[in-house]
Amino acid sequence: xxxxxxxxxxxxxxxxxxxxxxxxxxxxxxxxxxxxxxxxxxxxxxxxxxxxxxxxxxxxxxxxxxxxxxxxxxxxxxxxxxxxxxxxxxxxxxxxxxxxxxxxxxxxxxxxxxxxxxxxxxxxxxxxxxxxxxxxxxxxxxxxxxxxxxxxxxxxxxxxxxxxxxxxxxxxxxxxxxxxxxxxxxxxxxxxxxxxxxxxxxxxxxxxxxxxxxxxxxxxxxxxxxxxxxxxx
Amino acid sequence: xxxxxxxxxxxxxxxxxxxxxxxxxxxxxxxxxxxxxxxxxxxxxxxxxxxxxxxxxxxxxxxxxxxxxxxxxxxxxxxxxxxxxxxxxxxxxxxxxxxxxxxxxxxxxxxxxxxxxxxxxxxxxxxxxxxxxxxxxxxxxxxxxxxxxxxxxxxxxxxxxxxxxxxxxxxxxxxxxxxxxxxxxxxxxxxxxxxxxxxxxxxxxxxxxxxxxxxxxxxxxxxxxxxxxxxxxxxxxxxxxxxxxxxxxxxxxxxxxxxxxxxxxxxxxxxxxxxxxxxxxxxxxxxxxxxxxxxxxxxxxxxxxxxxxxxxxxxxxxxxxxxxxxxxxxxxxxxxxxxxxxxxxxxxxxxxxxxxxxxxxxxxxxxxxxxxxxxxxxxxxxxxxxxxxxxxxxxxxxxxxxxxxxxxxxxxxxxxxx
Numbered sequence: 123x124x125x126x127x128x129x130x131x132x133x134x135x136x137x138x139x140x141x142x143x144x145x146x147x148x149x150x151x152x153x154x155x156x157x158x159x160x161x162x163x164x165x166x167x168x169x170x171x172x173x174x175x176x177x178x179x180x181x182x183x184x185x186x187x188x189x190x191x192x193x194x195x196x197x198x199x200x201x202x203x204x205x206x207x208x209x210x211x212x213x214x215x216x217x218x219x220x221x222x223x224x225x226x227x228x229x230x231x232x233x234x235x236x237x238x239x240x241x242x243x244x245x246x247x248x249x250x251x252x253x254x255x256x257x258x259x260x261x262x263x264x265x266x267x268x269x270x271x272x273x274x275x276x277x278x279x280x281x282x283x284x285x286x287x288x289x290x291x292x293x294x295x296x297x298x299x300x301x302x303x304x305x306x307x308x309x310x311x312x313x314x315x316x317x318x319x320x321x322x323x324x325x326x327x328x329x330x331x332x333x334x335x336x337x338x339x340x341x342x343x344x345x346x347x348x349x350x351x352x353x354x355x
Numbered sequence: 356x357x358x359x360x361x362x363x364x365x366x367x368x369x370x371x372x373x374x375x376x377x378x379x380x381x382x383x384x385x386x387x388x389x390x391x392x393x394x395x396x397x398x399x400x401x402x403x404x405x406x407x408x409x410x411x412x413x414x415x416x417x418x419x420x421x422x423x424x425x426x427x428x429x430x431x432x433x434x435x436x437x438x439x440x441x442x443x444x445x446x447x448x449x450x451x452x453x454x455x456x457x458x459x460x461x462x463x464x465x466x467x468x469x470x471x472x473x474x475x476x477x478x479x480x481x482x483x484x485x486x487x488x489x490x491x492x493x494x495x496x497x498x499x500x501x502x503x504x505x506x507x508x509x510x511x512x513x514x515x516x517x518x519x520x521x522x523x524x525x526x527x528x529x530x531x532x533x534x535x536x537x538x539x540x541x542x543x544x545x546x547x548x549x550x551x552x553x554x555x556x557x558x559x560x561x562x563x564x565x566x567x568x569x570x571x572x573x574x575x576x577x578x579x580x581x582x583x584x585x586x587x588x589x590x591x592x593x594x595x596x597x598x599x600x601x602x603x604x605x606x607x608x609x610x611x612x613x614x615x616x617x618x619x620x621x622x623x624x625x626x627x628x629x630x631x632x633x634x635x636x637x638x639x640x641x642x643x644x645x646x647x648x649x650x651x652x653x654x655x656x657x658x659x660x661x662x663x664x665x666x667x668x669x670x671x672x673x674x675x676x677x678x679x680x681x682x683x684x685x686x687x688x689x690x691x692x693x694x695x696x697x698x699x700x701x702x703x704x705x706x707x708x709x710x711x712x713x714x715x716x717x718x719x720x721x722x723x724x725x726x727x728x729x730x731x732x733x734x735x736x737x738x739x740x741x742x743x744x745x746x747x748x749x750x751x752x753x754x755x756x757x758x759x760x761x762x763x764x765x766x767x768x769x770x771x772x773x
Contacts, residue, residue: 170658172657191662193665195660197660201658202658203658208652210647211652221645221656268659269658269659272660
């Protein structure tokens with residue numbers, strides 16, 4: 123579905139990604155784990171076109187997207203939940219969600235709104251509340267819900283567990299699994315390696331901007347090196 | 356208490372220095388040379404009074420604040436009709452205000468109507484800049500440039516091609532929008548302070564260009580004798596020009612110069628109502644929501660597939676076009692324009708209107724525009740201290756209501772649930 127081939131990204135002179143190649147298949151949860159500064163977020167943002175990949179190819183559904191404008195890439199059927207949620211804090215939950223379906227017709231948006239609200243009953247309770255007045259977990263749900271409003275085929279999630287309580291993280295991961303059942307392909311970037319690998323079909327380990335290991339979620343979870351480095355022995 | 360004594364002394368010192376420089380000493384001409392003259396005893400008394408006052412207020416700040424907190428605050432929300440009733444009354448209220456605006460000029464003096472017309476121009480400018488600053492969150496310090504473009508469009512078209520006001524009005528808006536687009540394109544990748552500086556520069560460039568392009572614009576001498584707007588071809592002058600008729604001849608009434616003033620006022624009302632209507636509609640459209648979303652979080656907007664450049668450009672262009680309309684009307688009202696009318700202070704006043712009104716709030720901008728044009732008129736007798744008072748009012752305003760007079764309340768759709 124999405125294929126990265128030999129992608130390198132630079133911030134000025136500093137190389138953040140070294141010839142990264144990975145592939146996301148339809149209907150799976152793919153997770154990318156790595157330490158702080160390994161380049162996880164950079165990789166995700168490179169897919170979105172900011173920063174732009176300096177070399178290599180990014181192909182989504184058979185179409186090369188590495189030269190497209192960010193705004194055009196985001197209309198191709200992939201959606202991103204940026205790190206740190208970035209909800210519109212002065213807007214209500216409803217308006218936040220409707221911003222997600224900006225390029226959809228009114229009917230499509232209404233149908234998708236119903237769907238998102240059944241996925242996140244909590245958002246229905248908070249429907250007319252300002253985004254900024256909600257708790258971190260609710261905001262994360264809102265960010266995911268907003269991304270889903272565009273009916274994406276591929277959802278990119280950047281650290282959805284960031285700064286949330288364990289119980290809330292649990293809920294978020296349950297929802298991610300639900301989304302897979304509905305046929306949304308998910309690319310999950312996580313620090314929380316244990317939980318991410320448990321629900322993932324496959325995983326990649328990123329270290330200093332290169333992929334050092336890949337395999338099924340279970341295989342990585344039981345790998346000695348991964349255990350030592352990311353799961354605390 | 357003694358922790359407050361140093362800040363209080365400092366504040367008193369600053370006050371002393373400033374008042375000394377502003378009112379304590381004066382330059383007076385004596386023959387060919389200027390001499391510094393000290394103020395009289397009474398003025399020094401006032402200065403001492405001010406310094407002591409500042410010192411005491413600063414010193415007793417904490418007790419005063421405690422005292423103020425203990426004072427009960429009046430709750431006036433109970434006096435307002437409840438929301439449902441307000442919603443039902445709204446069309447009637449609007450009709451009342453509009454009819455009041457239309458009837459009012461026939462009952463007051465000519466000067467008052469003239470001032471009201473000026474106020475309406477500022478309302479229009481404020482509403483236009485509100486799109487750029489309030490909705491889209493782009494700081495524009497050169498807004499007056501588009502105002503100038505609008506004014507000169509009409510002045511030049513009328514002088515060289517004899518186009519009428521009504522023909523030039525859309526052209527002025529269009530041309531200002533084109534300028535907005537041209538400026539916006541390169542600068543909208545900048546943000547915050549950098550954007551402000553570039554727009555400031557643009558405002559000055561336009562003014563200096565108008566000042567120096569003497570062959571076309573007449574330079575500092577300006578353009579005079581610009582035609583006033585006509586009512587379906589009826590002129591408001593004493594004698595009709597060739598091939599047209601005057602208003603008073605057509606209706607067979609005595610000529611009065613007041614007719615023209617009232618007509619100009621009514622045109623301004625019409626333009627302002629149109630502006631409010633259009634902006635209200637746009638605000639409810641997806642474009643309006645996109646402006647607001649962009650102001651709140653650009654990263655989120657990009658992640659949702661919105662193109663920030665296009666959205667900013669649309670705000671800039673639309674805002675500029677309203678300045679163009681206002682400028683065109685300004686030229687028609689004055690009958691004479693020169694680059695003098697489009698200095699930086701105009702930009703600053705318009706921006707102050709938007710900030711004082713509460714960014715993004717249309718009602719607030721209207722109130723602030725009224726206050727900003729009428730207060731300086733009322734304060735005319737204070738002469739050179741007018742601007743000082745103006746600054747003082749601004750400072751107080753920011754202390755009292757940092758959000759602006761009427762902070763923005765976003766349009767809200769309630770779904771009826773039975």
